[in-house]
Amino acid sequence: MELLEIIKKVSDTIIENRDYLTDLDREIGDGDHGVNLARGFEKIEAELPKMTDMKPADIFxxxxxxxxxxxxxxSGALYATALMKATAYLKKTETVSPNDIVAIWDEMIKGIQMRGKAVKGEKTMLDTQIPAYEALKSAVxxxxxxxEAFKDALAQGEIGMNSTKDIIATKGRASYLGERxxxxxxxxxxxxxxxxxxICEELNK
Known part of the structure; x- marks a missing residue:
């Protein structure tokens, strides 16, 4: 099943980048982003063989x-909230069209905004996700x-990610550093x- 293959690759990517993400977080945060996320995705990867006959909503x-x-x-609460929003949407549909993917991502972002009480421009994951989502929506x-839509999303997501280098953090532990x-x-x-x-690489294989 393509969805499970993508989830496996996403899990691998997070696990492989555990130290890199932790080092980034050590500079401005608690120093546990990579360690925590990798732990979660290791658990997900271990459970994937049991998900082969599940519907997408049940997988999420x-x-x-x-x-x-x-x-x-x-990070755990934010990503879990995003997946919870995706689950709620998927329970209402039998198919997953490109328009559904746009709607699911929109719901996920709303969940992150609600849980994190953040908006774009505050040096958070939204600075990557919102531009990427907007590019995907426009492309679809x-x-x-x-x-092709995910290629556009990736390009804008990268610009958004790099923009966080120039933003003063106002959320989380990083906000204690102010201009630093x-x-x-x-x-x-x-x-x-x-x-x-x-996801983009897997879809374009």
């Missing part, structure tokens, strides 16, 4: 539960297939970018 629900119970810190509405947070990438924006990049 299982991932939500695994992240909530295994990932500490803000313009008639591009999902593979300038010059550092936000770890959540980087993990979001890595996830989008992996």
């Amino acid at each position: 629900n299982k991932m939500t539960m695994l992240l909530m119970s295994n990932v500490g810190g803000a 509405e313009g008639g591009k297939d999902i593979k 947070s300038i010059g550092h990438l936000d770890p959540g924006s980087v993990s979001s970018y890595l996830i989008i990049k992996t």
Whole structure:
């Protein structure tokens, strides 16, 4: 099943980048972003063989539960909330069209905004996700297939991720640094970018 293959690759990517994400977080945060996320995705990867006959909504629900119970810190709550929103949407549909993917991502972002009480421009994962989502939405509405749309999303997500280097953090532990947070990438924006990049690469194989 293609969805499970993508989830496996996303899990691999986060696990492989555990130290990189942790080092980024050590510079401006608690120093646990990579360690925490990798722990959650290791649990997800271990459970994938049991998900082969599950519907997408059930797969996302299982991932939500695994992240909530295994990932500490803000990142676990934010990513779990996003997956919970995806689960709720998927329960209402039998198919997953490009328009559905746009709607699901929109719901996920709303969940992150609600849980993190953040908006774009505050040095968070939203600085990657919102530009990427907007590019995907524009591409799908313009008639591009999902593979090409994700290429557009990846390009804008990368720009958004890199923009966090120039933003003063106002959320989380990084906000304690004030102007000293300038010059550092936000770890959540980087993990979001890595996830989008992996999905894009898998779709375009």
